[in-house]
Amino acid sequence: MTAEPTAARTADPAAPVPTFRPAGARDVAAVVALVESAYRGEASRAGWTTEADLLDGQRTDEAAVAELxxxxxxxxxxxxxxxxxxxxxxxxRRGATGYFGMFSVSPTAQGGGLGRRVLARAEEWARDAWGVTAMEMTVIEQRADLIAWYERRGYARTGVYEPFPYGDERFGIPLRPDLRFEKLLKSL
Structure with a gap:
């Protein structure tokens, strides 16, 4: 697994800020391709968020994205x-809490601050659209580098775990027997 970008690779304040918009049905295939490129296969190794050492197979599919x-x-x-x-x-929205997931940044765009911008926009959306007071997520426990990244952005480990859905290839093919998710939480 590639290490997280160092502090020297911070966002360039002069870099153009991306535009944000909600996805529609016409975006489903592009979303699936992006998610797969960020997490699975050799192409994902160009970025630091790859799960290629933990999981094989798919990360999501068109039916799952359309359902969301x-x-x-x-x-x-x-x-x-x-x-x-x-x-x-x-x-x-899950009651008074927002849920953050399927976070994907193109491997070639990682390390320049885009992820921080996306996370901040998601938190803003949840607060403004639904009035939630906290954001939660689940992260594969073995992703220590990713969990540390979220901790630096105000998320706390809760010690609450969920099992990995072994046997359900819609979520990937595990390459080790000890995967599980940890819930992270941040007050907004």
């Missing part, structure tokens, strides 16, 4: 620049 788009109080946010999809995430 059809849920009430759910949005898939896209970050684009010059007509190119660079990042996405799923945000959903």
């Amino acid at each position: 788009l059809g849920r009430a109080e759910s949005v898939v946010l896209l970050a684009e620049q010059d007509g190119r999809l660079l990042a996405c995430c799923h945000v959903e």
Whole structure:
């Protein structure tokens, strides 16, 4: 797994800010391609968010993304620049809490601050659209580098775990027997 970008690779304040918009049905295939490129296969190793050492197979599919788009109080946010999809995430209201997931940044766009911008926009969306007071997510426990990245952005480990869905290849093919998710939480 590639290490997280160092402090020297921070956002360039002069870099153009991406535009954000909610995804629609016509975006489903592009979202799936982005998510797969960020997490699975050799192409994902160009970035630091790859799960290629933990999981094989797919990360998501068109049916799963379309289902997210059809849920009430759910949005898939896209970050684009010059007509190119660079990042996405799923945000959903779950009572007084927002849920953040399916966070993907193109491997070639990682390390320059785009991820921080997407996360901040998702938190803003959840606060403004639904009035939630906290954001939660689940992260594979073995992703220590990713969990540390979220901790630096105000998320706390809760010690609450969920099992990995072994045997359900819609979520990937595990390459080790000890995967599980940890819930992270941040007050907004």
